[in-house]
Amino acid sequence: MTTTSEHTQSVSSATPATPSRMLRYLPTSALIIDVVLMTVVGLVAIVGRRYLDVFASSASVEQQLVIAGPLMITGWIVTLMILGSYHHDVFGAGTDEYRRVLNASLLAAGATGVGSYLLKFDLSRGFFVLAYGLGIPALFLGRFLLRRALHTARRRGLLRQRVLIAGTRSHIDEVAGVLGRELWLGYEVIGALTPEYDLSEETATGLPVLGNANEATSLVKHHRADALFFAGGAVGSSAQFRKVVWDLEQDQVQVVIAPSVTDISNERITIRPVGGLPLMHIEPPTWSDASRWGKRTFDLIGSAALICAFAPLFLLIALQIRLYDRGPIFFRHNRVGRNGDEFACFKFRTMVQNAESLVADLQEENGASALLFKMKDDPRITPPGRWMRRLSVDELPQLFNVFLGQMSLVGPRPQVAREVALYDDSMSRRLHVRPGMTGLWQVSGRNDLTVAEAMRLDLYYVDNWSMLQDLSILGRTVGAVLSSRGAY
Structure with a gap:
């Protein structure tokens, strides 16, 4: 092995100045953003209380601004500092930052209310409710935008x-x-x-x-x-x-x-120090929770609502497909669902009518794996099918599969029997839950992902299922569909 000094000289000579020192200004940036947002929210609360007159009060809002405004902002900031909301470790990842902001804000609001009562200060209740009611979401938004800016900079090689x-x-x-x-x-x-x-x-x-x-x-x-x-x-x-x-x-x-x-979520990890030894406890995978009545009820109500909302779009797409080649409107393909049970998966037809007979030739021509087979510029796709795939509207009929209990709104990607036949023991865990219309694979790159990345995301979802994660994936799906990243 090359000596340590030789490695040191070679790496040191090629190492640029460390760019991460700017990270020390993150807490200061967050502090400035918080103060600006609190000030703006305070002004909005004054105007809102005056014109909405939600709570009757004899107090003069202008007089309160001179006294209560600076004190509330100062107390709020101090509470955020005491609870560690500006500690450099909380920025960039995890929910700890938002949790600290929420706890500090609620504590500051409580202290303001109790303090006003004990000091017999005539603080407008309308101003108080609007200030904290709008201020807490505003702080969340500020931290979210700061985090997004930080992530964007890091993806570009900065900070x-x-x-x-x-x-x-x-x-x-x-x-x-x-x-x-x-x-x-x-x-x-x-x-x-x-x-x-x-x-x-x-x-x-x-x-x-x-x-x-x-x-x-x-x-x-x-x-x-x-x-x-x-x-x-x-x-x-x-x-x-x-x-x-x-x-x-x-x-x-x-x-x-x-x-x-x-690939284990933080909800499943608990660290318990015992005699100075930090022991990491890992809870069992949560895939069984994804099969309970709560998720099924959410799927049932959600799919029914979406079917009603998209009914006009269904009619428009069906008309366009029919006029193009007079072929069938829907494409029904057998997919493998929960516990290996097969079901007919509904989609709007986006390919030529003999598309299935061309799969083997295309795989051989492109040297593609039969597992998760997809290709860009697929010659089998019809002109109407291209825009449908780009916006993922071809998959909307799967809402009927969700309503029937064969699929879920969120879950692993539904696959055909020949793909399932290639599963190893770990991949077979995907069959513990219902396949989904959307999932981690879709919001993380969709077809631009490698086979290994797509499998890893599916297994992560199965082992770490939670309702909050489902809601997050549904929210991110909107952005993934609008950006059309990885859609083909």
Whole structure:
């Protein structure tokens, strides 16, 4: 293996100035946005209270603005600070940021109400309700837009953190693969640190080995890394790990433990410290919950409402298909549903009438896999079918499958028997739940995804189902359909 000094010189000479230092201004940016939003909401509350006159009050709104306005904003900001809403770790990912903003806002509202009562301050109830009633959603919106801007910048290579990963090569590649796939997290892996006995110069995926894991402190400082990830096999003892944390505590370097646990939602993970040992408890997969009455009731009501709403569009599409080639309007194809039961899946016909007989020739011609077979510029698609596929309206008749209980509004992609026959043991888990009209595969790239990525997303959905996730996917589906990304 090349010596540590040689690796250090080669990487250091090619390393640009660290761009992630701008991340230190994230809390300040959030603070400025919050103050501006609170001020605007306060003015809106004054106007709203005056003209709506929701609550009768003898108090002068203008006088309250001079006294109560600055005090409410200051108290609100201080409460956000105390509850950690401006801590740099909460930005960019997870729900913790929004949870802290909500808790702090409710606490500030309670303190304002109690304080006004104890001090006998005649605070307008209309102003109070409008200020906090509009202010909390406004803060959520501000944080959401800040997060979107941060994710966009990171996908463009900006505001990223330089990362070193310590551990065995297989574990390093696993962690690096996740960080490389989720670019919005903002982690740029610059190298690996392997155990002393490993003399390799790079990992299996080509990540350079910059040195040994027991030299992590000096290598992190030399390569100006912002974060050090500890993967499996990184350290030999807890004492060694603790010493690294102590050595880096003054350098503002994040130390992250990345266990060999992937594709498990945070709702299924609980960390319980026992005798100073943090134990990670992983709850069983939640696919059985997706088969209960709550999800089925939601599917039944939702599909019925959507069928009624789209009835005029159904008529327009049917007329266009019929006028094009006088062929059948619907395409019914057997798909494999929950527990392996086959059902007739409804779609508007977008291909020529002999499309199925051409599949084998197209697979051989393009060298495509029979699993999740799709191709761009498919010659079998008719002109009306192209715009229907681009907007995904060809799949609207599947609402009838949802209503009949054969499918769900959200779930894994429905597949045909020849695709299911290629499943391995892990992929067969997709059959634990009903297939869906939309799913993680659709909102994450649809047909632009590789087979491995699509399978991973389907398995993640099955193992980590929740009603909130379904609602989130339905919301993201609207954006995916309008952007037409991966639709063909």
